[in-house]
Amino acid sequence: MFINQMNIKNLLESDWSADIQECIVTIRSKITDIINYFRWYYISCNVCSKKMTPANGVYPCLNCNKDCKFPLVKYKIHVKVEDNTGKTAFVLFNDVAEKILDISAHKLFNKLSSLDNNDVPAHIQSLCGKDFIFKLTLNSYNLKEGLKNFTVSKLWIPYEKLELEYKLMKEKKVLQYSLLKFVMPNFIYFINHIFGYWFYMCRL
Numbered sequence: 001m002f003i004n005q006m007n008i009k010n011l012l013e014s015d016w017s018a019d020i021q022e023c024i025v026t027i028r029s030k031i032t033d034i035i036n037y038f039r040w041y042y043i044s045c046n047v048c049s050k051k052m053t054p055a056n057g058v059y060p061c062l063n064c065n066k067d068c069k070f071p072l073v074k075y076k077i078h079v080k081v082e083d084n085t086g087k088t089a090f091v092l093f094n095d096v097a098e099k100i101l102d103i104s105a106h107k108l109f110n111k112l113s114s115l116d117n118n119d120v121p122a123h124i125q126s127l128c129g130k131d132f133i134f135k136l137t138l139n140s141y142n143l144k145e146g147l148k149n150f151t152v153s154k155l156w157i158p159y160e161k162l163e164l165e166y167k168l169m170k171e172k173k174v175l176q177y178s179l180l181k182f183v184m185p186n187f188i189y190f191i192n193h194i195f196g197y198w199f200y201m202c203r204l
């Protein structure tokens with residue numbers, strides 16, 4: 001929940017090292033809108049889970065090389081997010097979205113009438129205005145090619161008490177470090193003088 005916590009500005013402006021293959025970060029932000037340009041779902045093959053495009057009333061799976069008899073509806077929700085440092089967009093894939101919405105995409109899709117399945121269902125729309133902690137697994141596309149297509153690998157509802165404890169712990173660590181930075185040189189200086197004095201006394 002607190003791995004490499006950063007804000008949106010840091011995420012967008014980070015200059016990642018060329019050696020990094022994959023990087024995990026967490027960001028707390030608010031979902032402000034659902035982008036329906038790409039729809040909120042896709043049709044997948046029930047055997048290999050690959051995306052399929054309908055053709056002539058059937059669903060040919062190019063991966064299995066045959067028509068799929070039981071096509072499944074899966075989530076792929078593009079959301080706009082923002083915090084007090086900036087705005088960006090994340091993608092919630094099936095497992096992540098299903099967990100937070102507590103209903104499978106297939107069930108939700110079947111509940112809708114054929115007329116309104118192009119709109120974003122109210123159940124998904126209800127995510128707007130809510131704060132979440134997003135875990136992003138940044139891959140080489142994000143890190144090296146700078147693509148802002150951030151895929152969410154996990155999602156949590158913020159637990160304020162834990163957030164506060166983490167913040168306090170972080171501040172305490174900074175304080176301890178500052179104290180150590182101040183105390184250690186003085187301590188070494190003091191020890192040096194004691195030994196110097198002792199050495200001087202021994203020689204007398």
Ligand SMILES: [Zn+2]
Pocket residue numbers: 045046047048049050061062063064065
């Ligand atoms: Zn398939």
